[in-house]
Amino acid sequence: MTSQHAFQQVDVFSSEPLKGNPLAVVCDADGLSDAQMAAFANWTNLSETTFLLKPTSAAADYRVRIFTPHGELPFAGHPTLGTCHVWLSRQGKSDKTEVLQECEAGLVRVKVSDGKLAFAAPPLRKSGPVDADTLQKVVAGLGLSKEAVVDANWTDNGPGWVSLLLRSRKDVLNIKPNYPVLGGFKVGVAAPCSVEDAIEADFELRAFADGYEDPVTGSLNAGIAQWLIGQGIAPHSYVASQGTVLGRAGRVSVDKIGDDIWIGGAVTVLIEGTVTL
Known part of the structure; x- marks a missing residue:
């Protein structure tokens, strides 16, 4: 059975369209299987496609899974900013200055300031x-x-x-x-x-x-x-x-x-x- 999901494609690290790095973001993706996520990421053929999910951590605002056309990543930078932007756009008016993202690498802080986003660099593995x-x-x-x-x-x-x-x-x-x-x-x-x-x-x-x-x-x-x-x-x-x-x-x-x-x-x-x- 198929399902419909809100979707955005964003350009990250550029305020000018087509000059940054594209990212596909699928919202409300909790009902999708691993295979469906992987297949869609392979189909978009973008460097990364992300899926917005409900958090499993009580501290997090949302959870994200990050896929390349060939597999899943525990963390990636431009998907973090792009996904956070999409999540914020779905919250209506928000006075949040910091968002907590849950991903396979753990919890990542994202700062919101003057229309721009920044993530705290995670520890090096x-x-x-x-x-x-x-x-x-x-x-x-x-x-x-x-x-x-x-x-x-x-x-x-x-x-x-x-x-x-x-x-x-x-x-x-x-x-x-x-x-x-x-x-x-x-x-x-x-x-x-x-x-x-x-x-x-x-x-x-x-x-x-x-x-x-x-x-x-x-x-x-x-x-x-x-x-x-x-x-x-x-x-x-x-x-x-x-x-x-x-x-x-x-x-x-x-x-x-x-x-x-x-x-x-x-x-x-x-x-x-x-x-x-």
Whole structure:
């Protein structure tokens, strides 16, 4: 038996339509099976599709399950912001300044301020230096020389990111990944922007996973922020640019407040209606 569900498709990390990272959100999804969720996420073929559910934790405002076309993720960044935006839009007028999201990775705080959302970066599941064998494979898969890499670190908060710091924005933009060589690694690259780059951002990022480039990636930005701020390489507040090579103009705000690092950006609704599943 099929059922109808409210549905929105939103653009995350951009206030300009079509310049961020799209996300499909299915509401009131408690009656859907795992197989139905997985099948719809595979059908949308977006990097992620989310399903809004009633929370199982008394502390949470809602629960979300996050699917790629190939499986489920415990946490992801742009789905967190996009799903929260949709949930808030269904609450009517709200004076909430913080929302608590339940996902497979646990409880994630989302801050609401001036029409923008930001999530508190979850703890890294794996951090620290990258072993020589992994680094060699990743560098080869990105077509880089070892000399081009300033540093490398695991920044895994769920998806499994391994991240490289390069010397310049140009080095980041010039990467042409060889996915068969890259294998199953999910790789993020970052570099500082200079005055000569003439861009209103402090860092340029790119993300490569599962044979494609992700336009704007919240989880990667969170992991890289924890790494670079923790090492004193990045300031406590900065803006990251992502998606440039893909014709996007994603902007991710990063702010360290106390012990928390907040990853934020705009969310724009592009499609709204119902979906039959």
